[in-house]
Amino acid sequence: MSAPVLDVRDLAFAYPDGHQALFGVDLHVHRGERVALLGPNGAGKTTLVLHLNGILTAGKGSVTVSGLPVAKENLREVRRRVGVVFQDPDDQLFLGTVRQDVAFGPANLGLKGSALDRRVMDALDRVGMADFADRPPHHLSYGQRRRVAVATVLAMEPEVLVLDEPSSNLDPASRRELAEILRSLDVTVLMVTHDLPYALELCSRSVVLSEGVVVADRSTFDVLTDEALMAAHRLELPWGFDPRRIDSLPG
Amino acid sequence: MGAGHGHRLHFHAHSPVHRAPAHLKVLALLGFMLVVVATPREAYAVFVVEALVLLGVIGVSRVPLGYLLPRMVVEVPFAVFAVLMPFISHGPRTEVLGVSVSEPGLVAGIALLVKGSIGVLASLTLAATTEPQDLLRGLQRLRMPELVVQIMGFMIRYLDVVTAELGRMMTALRSRGCDPRSPRHWPVLARSLGALFIRSYERGERVHLAMLSRGYDGKLPQLEKTP
Numbered sequence: 319m320s321a322p323v324l325d326v327r328d329l330a331f332a333y334p335d336g337h338q339a340l341f342g343v344d345l346h347v348h349r350g351e352r353v354a355l356l357g358p359n360g361a362g363k364t365t366l367v368l369h370l371n372g373i374l375t376a377g378k379g380s381v382t383v384s385g386l387p388v389a390k391e392n393l394r395e396v397r398r399r400v401g402v403v404f405q406d407p408d409d410q411l412f413l414g415t416v417r418q419d420v421a422f423g424p425a426n427l428g429l430k431g432s433a434l435d436r437r438v439m440d441a442l443d444r445v446g447m448a449d450f451a452d453r454p455p456h457h458l459s460y461g462q463r464r465r466v467a468v469a470t471v472l473a474m475e476p477e478v479l480v481l482d483e484p485s486s487n488l489d490p491a492s493r494r495e496l497a498e499i500l501r502s503l504d505v506t507v508l509m510v511t512h513d514l515p516y517a518l519e520l521c522s523r524s525v526v527l528s529e530g531v532v533v534a535d536r537s538t539f540d541v542l543t544d545e546a547l548m549a550a551h552r553l554e555l556p557w558g559f560d561p562r563r564i565d566s567l568p569g
Numbered sequence: 570m571g572a573g574h575g576h577r578l579h580f581h582a583h584s585p586v587h588r589a590p591a592h593l594k595v596l597a598l599l600g601f602m603l604v605v606v607a608t609p610r611e612a613y614a615v616f617v618v619e620a621l622v623l624l625g626v627i628g629v630s631r632v633p634l635g636y637l638l639p640r641m642v643v644e645v646p647f648a649v650f651a652v653l654m655p656f657i658s659h660g661p662r663t664e665v666l667g668v669s670v671s672e673p674g675l676v677a678g679i680a681l682l683v684k685g686s687i688g689v690l691a692s693l694t695l696a697a698t699t700e701p702q703d704l705l706r707g708l709q710r711l712r713m714p715e716l717v718v719q720i721m722g723f724m725i726r727y728l729d730v731v732t733a734e735l736g737r738m739m740t741a742l743r744s745r746g747c748d749p750r751s752p753r754h755w756p757v758l759a760r761s762l763g764a765l766f767i768r769s770y771e772r773g774e775r776v777h778l779a780m781l782s783r784g785y786d787g788k789l790p791q792l793e794k795t796p
Binding site: 368371373394397398401402404406408409410412413414415421422423425426427455456470471474 | 701702705722723725726727729730772775776778779780781782783784785786789790
């Protein structure tokens with residue numbers, strides 16, 4: 319088997335104020351997988367995500383992206399390979415038009431002219447936002463902005479897409495549209511979420527992070543139906559939702 | 570978020586003034602303002618010519634005066650100062666409408682008011698005829714330091730976001746019986762402005778993280794307009 323796209327080994331991290339967020343995390347994601355990262359608030363999920371593209375530096379342990387260690391000299395390549403979509407699209411979209419925002423990443427990688435243009439339009443096409451290329455981001459609906467935020471990262475042709483709470487604040491229709499887009503992308507996905515039905519719908523495998531350690535790494539169905547595990551780590555399904563009663567899951 | 574279309578100072582129209590390259594407009598405004606500021610205080614005829622030139626440009630731009638004039642309220646603090654000058658200055662006194670005022674103060678006040686009004690109206694005309702993005706590109710072309718242009722760009726982008734956030738905080742305060750207009754509630758208001766500052770600061774950090782994640786290295790790629 320080839321090297322995993324994401325290979326996190328024994329990762330520990332404490333913030334400068336002494337608060338330790340991660341206590342030896344092991345996580346690996348292989349090419350083509352869609353993996354959900356579940357866990358209660360304060361479990362260290364965001365801290366883990368910020369290690370994947372080298373925003374934070376491991377206190378102990380290592381993070382490797384397709385064989386390339388996350389270290390200062392590789393940051394540029396690591397950030398191309400790992401595309402992080404942050405939770406609030408207003409944090410991610412900061413330029414005057416959708417086109418400029420999507421072009422920001424690939425332009426930083428040195429793309430220019432028509433190659434850059436093609437990359438931008440291709441990424442917008444994949445999220446169904448090509449008609450909005452010249453609109454300012456703050457005139458779009460929240461769901462549209464979330465899709466553009468995904469495009470800004472897709473335009474860098476990452477090897478793995480890391481999504482922080484992709485379904486938060488979306489109305490049910492936008493939530494479903496985003497799921498369809500994510501399913502249509504031929505890319506490895508690590509999705510941080512509290513939305514357990516969304517995890518079940520999109521990710522066959524789930525990793526549960528709790529108090530800075532991985533406490534489960536199994537099929538999403540197994541995790542969601544393990545009541546003891548769920549209760550122990552403050553995970554709860556929405557009222558009336560029972561994974562056992564869903565007979566088929568979309569691809 | 571309920572941001573209106575276009576920027577609030579921009580007036581959408583198609584005129585030669587709208588189409589003129591932004592960097593030329595900035596230079597023209599700068600040159601015009603230097604002339605206005607350099608005009609001697611009592612050369613009223615020159616002021617009239619300057620005002621006519623400005624009104625001519627506004628006429629060509631087809632921006633209605635009814636759009637520009639209400640936006641001149643930004644000048645009010647200046648106007649108050651200009652109106653006070655005849656009363657607080659020294660020197661020979663003179664009578665205006667039966668009130669004794671200082672003559673040099675009166676001249677200075679009028680000159681300040683006229684120069685200020687022409688300046689504000691000229692700047693509003695630039696803002697009304699130039700999209701903020703074009704203005705930034707114009708400044709870039711004029712070799713304005715990259716960092717300053719970037720900061721201005723972020724200001725334009727996040728003005729609406731921060732205003733909307735402030736609006737929501739005010740709504741939340743009002744819903745709990747706070748009246749932001751009453752001085753009794755000003756301490757609360759001050760604290761929420763502090764909170765807004767912290768939130769904006771934290772948003773700045775998150776934006777920076779998101780930029781780093783996409784390979785930002787201190788330089789924005791050229792913001793060229795693609796066809």
